[in-house]
Each structure stands twice: as structure tokens, then as C-alpha cells.
Amino acid sequence: MRNALSGVEHALFWLLAVAAFAAAAVGLGARAADRMAVAYENQRTNYAIVRVIAPDGPEAIAAATTALGAAPLVTSAAPMTAGRAAELLRQWGGGEVAAEDLPDLRLIEVELGPAPAQVDVSGDIVAALAQGGVTAEIIHAPEGAAGGGLATQVRQFALWGAIGFALVMALLVSLAARTLAARRREMVTVMCDLGATRGQAAGRVADEAAILGLYAGLVGGILAAFAGIVVLLLAIPGTTLDALPEMILPIDMLPVALAPVGAAVAAGAGARAAAGYFHAQAARLG
Amino acid sequence: MARANPVDLDLYERGALVRLAGVDAGYGETTVLAGLEFEARAGEVALVTGPAAAGKTTFTHLLRLALPPRSGRAVILGVDVARAGARALANVKKRIGYVAETPVFIEQWSAFDNIAMPLRLTGRKPRDYVDDVRELVDFVGLGDAADLPIEQLSGAERRRTAIARALAAKPQLILADDPTANMSPADGRRVVRLLSEMRRVGAGVVIASQDESLADISSVAHWRMDRGHLSRVSFARPEEAEAYE
Structure with a gap:
């Protein structure tokens, strides 16, 4: 990636990182809400x-x-x-x-x-x-059915809310990645003139956008994890770093793990679509 | 993908790189080229001259497969353009070297990297093509400017880079749209000679230009474009064809 992270690419990287951070942070929040709902439900009924x-x-x-x-x-x-x-x-x-x-x-x-x-x-x-x-x-006494269902609603809301927010962020990333394709328009035009198919030209730009998204998602995800730990330490008095491994379940880290993958896929897809459009424009003038 | 017509292939194997028969082409509702009859052969230079807005650039777009024919029959490098699929057309494009009137480059890349682009597209590694590209750089007289980013090159250097890039993949058909525009007469003649040299390796060369005097530089098949109509002015001199054979 020549002249990587200069100018527009630099700004794009941080935009993608912020979107990944937001999606991962909301995902972690949803996991926290889910676990609190489960704990509440257990305490209420068990x-x-x-x-x-x-x-x-x-x-x-x-x-x-x-x-x-x-x-x-x-x-x-x-x-x-x-x-x-x-x-x-x-x-x-x-x-x-x-x-x-x-x-x-x-x-x-x-x-x-x-x-x-x-x-x-x-x-x-x-x-x-x-x-x-x-x-x-x-x-x-353990509570019966009356008053039950709130935890389930909270869990559903947390899950679908996080998924919905992640999809909005993915759309944002996808649209933002089109700016990278616009920056590579001359390359797509050159490749088209040299006989590259739409898949070849768009694939090259998509790969670049996906790699950018992967790194931005990694940064966003790590920042979200760090922010989550800080919130955890502040929200639960007496919590220590040593206690965190026992408190955090592997599935709690799913939003952090998905952030780079999601950002890479969304950025790649957005850039591919835009580059494909530019290729089509360059390929046929009539 | 349409299967290649045996007649088209036979024509191609006998040296007819381009054959247009009754071809119309244009943009949107406008018809720019009408009833074109044209042939370009391997080892020949075809010079298409005409005034501004006569349709020369549209003609090169047609030959480089950027503009589909509306009617008639266009067979380029053995492929009937109207019947071929996207992949077949892409494969034909890889065998065409194109020097645009205003060449598009990847401006931040060096001239060397831009020239190597067609070779990279074929999957070749830098160590495999670096000598070939250096040879091309010397051939077009780019010299040390090859290592500069394109955005730092002069107009003449950009044109030479475009020619070198067009020749890099050893194309069978070379198209040049007004390659001498904005150049001194001496530079312009040198560029046309460079392009004409390619007939010696069996390529066909089609040059579109406003400059009628280019017909005197080398033996060319001279065509004239006027308001979208193409007519032959002269044939290439036989001794040049013999030189190829």
C-alpha cells in the first residue's frame, strides 16, 4: 500500500476506527446488560x-x-x-x-x-x-411468573439493539470506504484500459480497503475493550485487574473480536461496489 | 462468452488485426461514426488524420473496446466485439496498447511503476520484468525521469511514459490518440518513429492525429476521418510490408 495512511486515507482510517470502536463499545454494553439481566433473573427466580x-x-x-x-x-x-x-x-x-x-x-x-x-x-x-x-x-421466596419477562425483554433489546447499531456502523464504514475507491479511481481507469476485468480492478481496491478496515477495526476494538475495562473498574467498587479474568467470559469479548472482521468486510464491500462502478464507467463510454 | 468465429480467426491469423465493416458508433443519442470500413494489419502503421471533432478519438475508443459498435461488424484481434463477453473483451484489451490523448496515470507512482503496470497485471514479479521495463525506458528516451513520480514529469515525459506503458506487455495492436499533441515538431516526429518501430516486431499500429505531415515520416496506410466518415488516402509502401515479413 503505497503512501499508506496519508491524507484522506489517514482520516478514513480513524473514521473506520471510531465506527468500529462505537460498534464494539455498544456490543460490550449489550453484553453487560445481558449478563445483568441474567443475574437479575437468576436472583429473582433461583x-x-x-x-x-x-x-x-x-x-x-x-x-x-x-x-x-x-x-x-x-x-x-x-x-x-x-x-x-x-x-x-x-x-x-x-x-x-x-x-x-x-x-x-x-x-x-x-x-x-x-x-x-x-x-x-x-x-x-x-x-x-x-x-x-x-x-x-x-x-x-423465588418470584413466580408474575413480573417475569422483563429480563428477557432487556436481553432481546440489548442483542438486537447492538446488532442494529453494528449494522448502521457497517453501513457508515461501507460508505466511507467508497472515498478510498474514489481516491483509486485513476488506478481503476488505468487497470480497465490495460484489460483488467471488473473483478480484478475492484478486487484490488477492495483488498486495500479491507486491510485498512481490518487494522482500523483492530484499533477500534482494542480501544473499546480498554474503555470497557475502565468502566468495569469504576462501576463495580473493589474490582481489581486480577479479578477481571474470572469476571469476563470469552463470549463477552465477541464484539471486540468481531470489530476488525466487520470493519474489513464492510470496508471491502463498499470499496468493491464503488470501484466496480468506476470500472464500468471506464470500460464503456457509449 | 461467444465462441470465436472461424472466419474471424482466419482473418486474424492472416494478419488482419482490425476489420470494421459498416460500423456506426456514438454516445447516447448522438452518432459520431457512420458506416466505417477499416482494416489494420500486423506489421503496418495506419495513420488516421482529420480536423478536430472529426471523430478520431471516438474511433480510437471504438478500437480499444471502450465504445461498442451500434451496427455493422467490428472484428478486433480475431474477436467479434458485438458478440464477445466481458472476459473475452478484457483478454483482447490486454493485447492492445493504448496511448490516450490525455493519458491517465497513477500520479503518485513513479513512471517506472506505471510502465510496469501491464506486466504486474499479468502476475509477473518485479524481478522478472525489471530489465524489460528498463529497456523500454531507454527505448522511449525517458532516462532518469523514470524514477520520478508521474506528477513531477513534463508533458513530453508523460507522453513517453504512456508510450512505454502501452508497449510493455508486447501488444499486438497499438493505438495512439494524437500522440504528438502539445509537443515540439522534433519530439512529435520522434514519438511517431518510436511507435512505427513496433511494426518490426509484428504489431499493428494505428495513430490518430490532426497532423497530416506525419504521413511523410514513415510508410503508413493513410486514412482520413471527416465528420465521422473514414476514407483511405494511401496504402503503406510494399517495401515496409516486406521488411516485416
């Missing part, structure tokens, strides 16, 4: 807190935990420590609560697997505890 009423004493908590472990739909059950309770109270807007100030809670956190809509999960939990000789009540 989580319960049980308070042990009788008998008294720590043996009852152990018996309840054992009984819950054998209950259908329960994937895990663990007594709630004072520290955990203080943390939950803080999250739910209870202000600063010292763990040592809390009384003996006699609470058990229960995580549940997916349940069919017609199953009375709370009733099943109480029944399972009763079979284990424990009297208990559900103080935080």
Missing part, C-alpha cells in the same frame, strides 16, 4: 432465604441444611453468616450495619435450579424441611 423457627439450637440449622440438600430443585443451601447478612443489608439499602451487632439469624440461603411454572417451589421447600423435622418459613 434464590430463597429460609428462617428456621423450630427446634432451637444450632442442631436445627444443621438439620435444615441437610434436609434442604436432599430437597428437589435445591442446588445449594448454606447458613447465612452475620457478615453475609450485613453485606445483604447494605446492598438492599439498609446503610452500614456491623456484623457483630446482628442477632442470631437462623437463616439459610438457598439456590434453586430452574423450576416449571406450575411448581410451588416455596411449598416444596417447607415440606422438605418438615420431613427433616424442621419448622421453617420462607422469608425471601
Whole structure:
């Protein structure tokens, strides 16, 4: 690529990079929204807190935990420590609560697997505890179908919104890449005069645009990933760089990985179409 | 893609590089060339002269396959232009060297790279063609200017570069549209001699020009274009044809 990244090409490169950055950033945002929706849905439907009423004493908590472990739909059950309770109270807007100030809670956190809509999960939990000789009540029940569907809507909106935005950015990249074809118009004309077919002439310009798009997409994608990490660190207090590999799933990086590919394909397609048009103009004057 | 007509191929193999019979051509609604009868043969130079706006440039567009014939029959390098597909026409174009009135180059590239462009299009590597291109540079008298970007060349150097590029792929048919325009008489004559030299390697040369005196430089088949009509003025001298054979 002769005189690469000079003048118009330089401006075009950064335009493509910004478009790739925007598409990748929106994609990462959509992934974050998707994961939050999934987490919310899980918490809403797959989580319960049980308070042990009788008998008294720590043996009852152990018996309840054992009984819950054998209950259908329960994937895990663990007594709630004072520290955990203080943390939950803080999250739910209870202000600063010292763990040592809390009384003996006699609470058990229960995580549940997916349940069919017609199953009375709370009733099943109480029944399972009763079979284990424990009297208990559900103080935080998994929510039923009522109010459900919001997470699904959020996930759908995030997915299609990101795809739609990416398509708009691809269109922008495609149109912008036509300026590169316009810059190469004299080359297309020369190639046409020398007997190059439309595919040969347009392909050469498309290859150049695709390579430009690939590098611009790479830069845009990396910048978006970097911005995403910064937002993550700022949005979730206490998050460290060491914790990121465990927090980020491979699929979360899909928008970053797709940015160079998408930019290359869109830029190549736009430049190919424009160069093909210029070739057609040069090939036939009549 | 239309299959080559055996009669067309036979004519071509017997040296008729271009044969036009009753050809009309033009742009949009306007007919510029009417009822052309023309033949260009291998090893001959055809000079087409005429006043401005007579149709000479349109004629070269027709021969370089940029303008389709509207009627009549145009057989160029053994291919019937009206019946051939895009790929066949592209293949014919690769065998035609064209020197435009205002040549188009890749301005940021050096003259050397522009000259090498037809060879690059055939897939040849620089190490395979560098000597051939240097030879062409010497042949057209471009000298050290070959290493300069086109945008820094003078009009005469650009013209020489265009000629060298047109000759690079060893074309069978060479077309030159007003190759002496804006040149001194001496430079103009030198350019025509350069082009005429190509008949010695069996190429056919068609030169369109306003300058009638070019017919005196070399033995040429002289044609005159006037308001889109073409007529033969003189035939090439036999000794030149013998020199080719």
C-alpha cells in the first residue's frame, strides 16, 4: 500500500476506527446488560432465604441444611453468616450495619435450579424441611411468573439493539470506504484500459480497503475493550485487574473480536461496489 | 462468452488485426461514426488524420473496446466485439496498447511503476520484468525521469511514459490518440518513429492525429476521418510490408 495512511486515507482510517470502536463499545454494553439481566433473573427466580423457627439450637440449622440438600430443585443451601447478612443489608439499602451487632439469624440461603411454572417451589421447600423435622418459613421466596419477562425483554433489546447499531456502523464504514475507491479511481481507469476485468480492478481496491478496515477495526476494538475495562473498574467498587479474568467470559469479548472482521468486510464491500462502478464507467463510454 | 468465429480467426491469423465493416458508433443519442470500413494489419502503421471533432478519438475508443459498435461488424484481434463477453473483451484489451490523448496515470507512482503496470497485471514479479521495463525506458528516451513520480514529469515525459506503458506487455495492436499533441515538431516526429518501430516486431499500429505531415515520416496506410466518415488516402509502401515479413 503505497503512501499508506496519508491524507484522506489517514482520516478514513480513524473514521473506520471510531465506527468500529462505537460498534464494539455498544456490543460490550449489550453484553453487560445481558449478563445483568441474567443475574437479575437468576436472583429473582433461583434464590430463597429460609428462617428456621423450630427446634432451637444450632442442631436445627444443621438439620435444615441437610434436609434442604436432599430437597428437589435445591442446588445449594448454606447458613447465612452475620457478615453475609450485613453485606445483604447494605446492598438492599439498609446503610452500614456491623456484623457483630446482628442477632442470631437462623437463616439459610438457598439456590434453586430452574423450576416449571406450575411448581410451588416455596411449598416444596417447607415440606422438605418438615420431613427433616424442621419448622421453617420462607422469608425471601423465588418470584413466580408474575413480573417475569422483563429480563428477557432487556436481553432481546440489548442483542438486537447492538446488532442494529453494528449494522448502521457497517453501513457508515461501507460508505466511507467508497472515498478510498474514489481516491483509486485513476488506478481503476488505468487497470480497465490495460484489460483488467471488473473483478480484478475492484478486487484490488477492495483488498486495500479491507486491510485498512481490518487494522482500523483492530484499533477500534482494542480501544473499546480498554474503555470497557475502565468502566468495569469504576462501576463495580473493589474490582481489581486480577479479578477481571474470572469476571469476563470469552463470549463477552465477541464484539471486540468481531470489530476488525466487520470493519474489513464492510470496508471491502463498499470499496468493491464503488470501484466496480468506476470500472464500468471506464470500460464503456457509449 | 461467444465462441470465436472461424472466419474471424482466419482473418486474424492472416494478419488482419482490425476489420470494421459498416460500423456506426456514438454516445447516447448522438452518432459520431457512420458506416466505417477499416482494416489494420500486423506489421503496418495506419495513420488516421482529420480536423478536430472529426471523430478520431471516438474511433480510437471504438478500437480499444471502450465504445461498442451500434451496427455493422467490428472484428478486433480475431474477436467479434458485438458478440464477445466481458472476459473475452478484457483478454483482447490486454493485447492492445493504448496511448490516450490525455493519458491517465497513477500520479503518485513513479513512471517506472506505471510502465510496469501491464506486466504486474499479468502476475509477473518485479524481478522478472525489471530489465524489460528498463529497456523500454531507454527505448522511449525517458532516462532518469523514470524514477520520478508521474506528477513531477513534463508533458513530453508523460507522453513517453504512456508510450512505454502501452508497449510493455508486447501488444499486438497499438493505438495512439494524437500522440504528438502539445509537443515540439522534433519530439512529435520522434514519438511517431518510436511507435512505427513496433511494426518490426509484428504489431499493428494505428495513430490518430490532426497532423497530416506525419504521413511523410514513415510508410503508413493513410486514412482520413471527416465528420465521422473514414476514407483511405494511401496504402503503406510494399517495401515496409516486406521488411516485416
